[in-house]
Amino acid sequence: MKQTKNSGGGRSDPPALTPEARQAQLIAKAERLAEKKLEDGTASPQIIVHYLRLATEREKKQNEALEAKIALDKAKVQQIESMAKMEELFGDAMAMFKVYSGANDEEYVDEDL
Numbered sequence: 001m002k003q004t005k006n007s008g009g010g011r012s013d014p015p016a017l018t019p020e021a022r023q024a025q026l027i028a029k030a031e032r033l034a035e036k037k038l039e040d041g042t043a044s045p046q047i048i049v050h051y052l053r054l055a056t057e058r059e060k061k062q063n064e065a066l067e068a069k070i071a072l073d074k075a076k077v078q079q080i081e082s083m084a085k086m087e088e089l090f091g092d093a094m095a096m097f098k099v100y101s102g103a104n105d106e107e108y109v110d111e112d113l
Contacts, residue, residue: 016022037043
């Protein structure tokens, strides 16, 4: 898609279809403006400090730790779901063993069967 200039001198992006896409557009626009201000020397101290922090080793380590925590949390959720499924399968197998072992009396047969 061809992008055109708007009256403010910035790029005009096509309309966003989702709130997430709109947020991404606004972030990109803010980054372009910050880059322009850094290049022409009019950036505020807050802009400069923001980009300096992004470049620090501490920030990188914090981001890595956060990503690792998210991955660990996802693995824990998968493990819990897997354990629940295994318990269900184990219960089904035990019920079938009762049937196969000849426990046809109603007191021995699970009502779920």
